[in-house]
Every structure is written in C-alpha cells, then in structure tokens.
Amino acid sequence: MDAQTIIARRVAKELRPGNLVNLGIGIPTLVANYVPADLKVFFQSENGLIGTGPIPEQGMAHPLLTDAGGRPISALPGAATFDSAMSFGLIRGGHVDITVLGGLQVDAGGHLANWMIPGKMVPGMGGAMDLVSGAKRVIVAMQHAAKGKSKIVARCNLPLTSARPVDLVVTDLAVIAFPGGKATLLETAPGLTVAEVLAVTEAELAIPDAVPEMTL
Amino acid sequence: MDAQTIIARRVAKELRPGNLVNLGIGIPTLVANYVPADLKVFFQSENGLIGTGPIPEQGMAHPLLTDAGGRPISALPGAATFDSAMSFGLIRGGHVDITVLGGLQVDAGGHLANWMIPGKMVPGMGGAMDLVSGAKRVIVAMQHAAKGKSKIVARCNLPLTSARPVDLVVTDLAVIAFPGGKATLLETAPGLTVAEVLAVTEAELAIPDAVPEMTL
C-alpha cells in the first residue's frame, strides 16, 4: 500500500455517523474514497456546499457546481448550498466536526504550519486558518517526512496556521495525538516498530505502554 | 384634515421612486396610505420582508406573514423575505433609504428620543435604535405637542435613541430640518403662520427668508 493510501485509509476510520467533515486538497481529498458505504457522513466544500458527492459521470457536470479547487463535483440527495459567510460561520463556529488538512510541519505541541514557506511564493492561506481555528477536531494528513527530513518537528520554524493545536496527525508511518499538549505516539504503520518511527521523527514522542499497529 | 392625516400626507411626499422605506408603528404606518399609485417604492417590515402590501382581504391572511406588530399583511409581487440578521444588515448598512419613526422629543440639534420614559414601564427599543443609526434618511413623524407641551425641545431630557441626528421632522404644524446641525423651520401647516408655529415650539428655530405652507 502506498503512503497516501495508508494515510487516507487510516483517517477515514476517524469519521463517525452524522459527522460534518471538511477535506482539504491533496491527500485529505482521498479520504472520501475509503469511507464505508453504510457510514453516513456529510462532506462540506467550503465554497458553499454540504453534501459533496463524487466526480459526476461524463456529461453530468454543471459549471456552477465545483469544489474549492474549481473542479466539477456532484451533490448528493439532501445537499445544501449557501454563501461563503454561512460556510465560514459553519467552520469558525465549530459546526464542522472534523477537518482534514495537509501539513508542512507539526510540532511537539501539536502546532501546525501548512500555508507558507518564507522566501518562496506565498499562494495564500485560503480557508486553512479558519478551519484549524474553528473545526471541532483537526486532523493533519501528511507524509511523515519530506526529502528525508521529519515533518514532525520539535518546534515549527515555518509560520503557524493557528495558535490552536491540532488533535491528530496521521502519516504513512504513525498516528500521533497531543494529550496534555504533548506529542504521543498512538499507532505505527503496519510492520513498523516504535523504534523505527522514533528514528525518523524529530519531535520527542511520548510512548504509551501499548502502541498498536494501525488497522486499515 | 386631522393632525395624523396632515403628518402622513406630508411625509409621503418625501418618498422617491425606488426608495426602500421602513415605517414604524403608529402615525408612520399611515404614510403608506398616501403614496401615489404610480410611485414605485419598497416597504420593508423589519421582521423579514421587503414588499409589504396592504392588509389582506378577508380569508386571505396567512399566519406566517405579519408585520412587526404581529398583524396580518400581504406581500406584493416581487417581495423578498429574509432572516433578522439580513433585515438589520439592510437597516444598519444604510440600504434603507428612508425610515419614518414616531417620536417623544426631538431637540434643536436633531436628536431623537422615542423609546423610554424614565420611571415608566420600558417596553424595549426593538429596532428603533438600529433604524435611526443606520438608515440613509431618518424622518420623525409626530404631533408637534403633547398635553400642551412642545415635543420640539431645546434639549432632550428623555434618553436618546441615537447620537445621530435625524434628517427631518414632520408634525401637524411644521416641517423642520437640521442643516448645519441647527433646527430650521422649512414649512408650516396650511393656514398657520411662522409666528404661530414658533409660539408653540420650545426649541429655537432658524427661519429662512421663505417658509412656504406644506402642500399635501
């Protein structure tokens, strides 16, 4: 199983019936592919829709129905549309149960940096800062390392997305949470030992007595 | 012509084509009766409607369509309904061209008091403070005096509705505006002289060279 699939499958297991879920672009988008058919969740697209469905069949796309990247989507029965003030009212007001976002760095305190690399082109934060500040539960879905460097760092040196710590980080190697503000290794990817994860993780991780493997 | 009719007729002359108008309860409500049939204005009811029409015919009232006092109204073709956040967005945001309200006192600087008499039962300001603070043009429609006392006072001793001065006061005796922050007599009621108006007015009024009679 490739890294992205591991991450998306594991994140999908966090969704509960009735959850209102916002998926960011990239790996988070893949999560929708692994939600069991009998699990009823609502996907929000922050450009103004609850009830996002899959990519429409050939010839069924409508130019006025797209995701936040401008790509055609479908709307499921029971969908609702609204303006951006309402969309971000839902996000900032804590009505989104889970947001899944990509990350550049998450630090030992759970702080996320995912919108800016100083010195590089800054495309803009879009809705990321509101999502991290406002969603009930923030899950970061990202590769554990990039170019051989751990993305789970002692302290973010990239600009933060929010002062609010995230709730869960799911990588291709590990699941990490932040109980009491301290990065804690909850699970390892199938076939990996705790020591192997620690060896490629910059941040210090608390290790509970039992660290099971992910079930995917 | 009775006092209320004079006031309502004169206020109606202030409406311009396309105006969005909010009428308060009491005398202001009567203004709608004197709008020429060919003058297209929009009436807002702050409980959530633009396009308020007359009292519905027998058997045509709907319990979910009322004015701000809870009385049945009708909606004209082209009406729009909305929630209270939008309704007061329209009001506070300056989208209401004219608001017509009753008054207890207006002072020489144009300040209005119309919501509270200390020591008496205070029913609440409802939407009055937002209307006076936000409407593009505020017109007070009230009797010139109550119990023999001028309601156009030197300085309000009742609590103000807003720090913002009103634009026009129409009474059964006079029309008064506040150019440069100074109460100025623009018109007298038919048959009344300037001196007669001044005699029953507590506030000092500036008197332009010509003070015509109201045309009703």
Next chain:
Amino acid sequence: MKAVSAEEAVAMIPNGARIMVGGFMGVGTPERLLDELVRQKKSGLALISNDAATPGKGVGKLFEDAQVSSMIGTHIGLNPKAQQQMLGKQITVDLIPQGTFVERIRAGGCGLGGVLTPTGVGTLVEEGKRKIEVDGKPYLLETALRADFALVHAFLADYAGNLSYALTARNFNPVMAMAADTVIVTAEHIVPVGVIAPDHVVTPGPLVDYLVANG
C-alpha cells in the same frame, strides 16, 4: 439528527436552562415545544427571545406561571404579564437593540467573539460596554451570545434535518439554529429528502440535533 417526540425533546431541557426561542411576536415560534415546556413545568428558564409575544402565544406562554427567571430580548411591550414580572423584579430583563440582538446571536453561532456596531453609541445602551474607534468612528463592542438549547420552528424539514422557512416566520430561527449546544426543531411539514432543493435549504441538516416527529 434524531427524531423525537415533543415530550422527549423538552424532557432534555433542565430547569434553569438557557434557551433561545425563534419567533417574532409569536410568528415562527415552535408552539408545540412551548406547550410542552408549560406542561412539564420547567422553571427558572433563562430566555433569549426577541420579544415576550402576547399572553398565551409563543414564548408568552412561559410567563403565565412565571417559568422565566431572566430574559434577553428587544421588546416586551405587548405582554402585560412579562411586564408585571419585570416591574415586580421576579425576572430580570435585558432589553437591547434588535440589530444588536441578532448580531450577538449570529456571532455566537459563527465563532466570532463579537461585533462592532454603531447602534447604541451615545445612548444608555453603551453603559458598561467597551467603545472602540475604527477610522475615527466610535462603535460598541457587542459580545457573542449562545444558549444551551435553541428551539427552532421551520416551515419544511426533510428527513436529513435540512430546514426551510416561510415568509416572516423565518426571523431569528436560522441564526439561533447555529448558536446553541443543542438544537431542537419543529416544522409545519416533514418531507422526504430532495423536496427542499439544495439552493432553498436555509439551515443545513448537520446543524439540527433533534427534529420533533409528527403525531
């Protein structure tokens, strides 16, 4: 979203709860929930409602047997019972401008700490509030308002909890449906999913916790 009876819905509301109730002079108020609040004799309620309606109508019913201990609203002029209880200091009433009332609730529902409004500047309303200048203009800082329960009345509700409203019965219902820990809804009609077109949904289903079933 869970379908419940009015009895079950109101049984969840403890005495002393802070409740927001939709409606404007009783129009757009969930009457079945008000009747049930009366029947279950809930007491000490902290009411957040635009007005006190009239005796026997909407939230007006709660003043018959003095079930309200405090109220935040904009006008109580047409309910003599509410007035008597206010004058007799049985209830504390905080009367605020209507535009401020709805913005405070919206802020509570949308995760804002508050808003800056010109309404009330230079009046008694500014007492005890922070005044903040922006570009030389003074505004009052009005803080967010939330409740334990929002009691909402819709025109249509579908099986997924999507709501639409009719005419002037919309009023405060959509903002209140966002500003409480638990949202309980009654509807004039419960309809299948799809009857309310996506563009006509005003309150999306995930905001609704309980929908009072027919019968």
Next chain:
Amino acid sequence: MKAVSAEEAVAMIPNGARIMVGGFMGVGTPERLLDELVRQKKSGLALISNDAATPGKGVGKLFEDAQVSSMIGTHIGLNPKAQQQMLGKQITVDLIPQGTFVERIRAGGCGLGGVLTPTGVGTLVEEGKRKIEVDGKPYLLETALRADFALVHAFLADYAGNLSYALTARNFNPVMAMAADTVIVTAEHIVPVGVIAPDHVVTPGPLVDYLVANG
C-alpha cells in the same frame, strides 16, 4: 434598478476604482463584465476577490494585461500571472484568511465597524492588528471592507432586481451585493417578477443598482 448594457455598466467604472468581484475560482463570476473591463482597458484597479482564478477565467482575465494594481484576497495559487505580478511588485497583494475576508465584507455591507475573530491569533496574520480579549479569549479585530463597485453574478434576476443563485456559484456574491456604493449584476437568466418566490430571493431588488440586460 436600471437595466443597462455591459458596455454602459463598465463605462461607469473609472480607472483606479476599488471593485469587488464575486466568484470562487471563476465560478459565479460575472464574465461579461470582466470581458468588458478588458475590452475597455480599465487600469489601476483595486481588486477585492477571493482568488485570482486561472489565466483567462473570471478575474484571471484582469491579470493578462496587468489591469490590477492591488488585490485583497485569500489565495492566488492557481494564477501564475498574478503570482508573477506580485513577485515583481507590480501589484500589492494582501492575503487574508477566507473566513475573515467574507466577514469583513459582510461587516462593510451591514454597517458594522468590524468583527472579532479567533482566526489568525498567534500567527503572522495578527501583525498590525488590534487584539481584543473577550471573556479571557483573544480575538483579532478585523475591520469592515467596502468597494466603489460590486460586480455580482446571479443565476436568476427578476425585473425588479431580485436575485437568486445556483449551487456553488453563490459564494461571495450575496455579501458583496451589500458592500459597495454601486452594485452591477449579470444573471444567467432574467425572468419576470414572481418567478423567484419571496422565500427564494437571496438578494432583494433594492440592493441592485444596475442589471446587465440580455443581448
């Protein structure tokens, strides 16, 4: 509300005007007005728009010949021309969080001086902004945003200027229709009064100054 041609509508917009343009990645953008802004070679525009769309689409068209001098938005990542002009300091770009962007515009349209948001606290976004505590929680004071012109795209417009929107093309259009001195609207369909039911009107007619006629 006055019906005009796209040419007449855009002729009213002077060079250097501050314009808000509805749309999200070009979806829900008044393309006919953008085409006309290009044709009339309007320059030095201060653009307020969620994003820079893509080259040749929506507001993206304005970057082809560098008609924009400044932009307030949330994301320009999919328009290389806008990025080049930003990096080359031909345009100044103020990138702000999307929820803050829309609330600032809403505040501008609703007569609020600003809002208090938790978004951006403890990040670079708080630089130069007032931080205000409410009940011990810090918020940023984000001020109101208005424009000279709002360019809005609706799905249906009736003869009285009432507007409704379709699917995800609604986005920023309704808030922008309240936050500019002059509001110019294009619609997919112009329909008789009454086709849009009162409960389905999102932007009431009195907010619209000019509706671009067919043909």
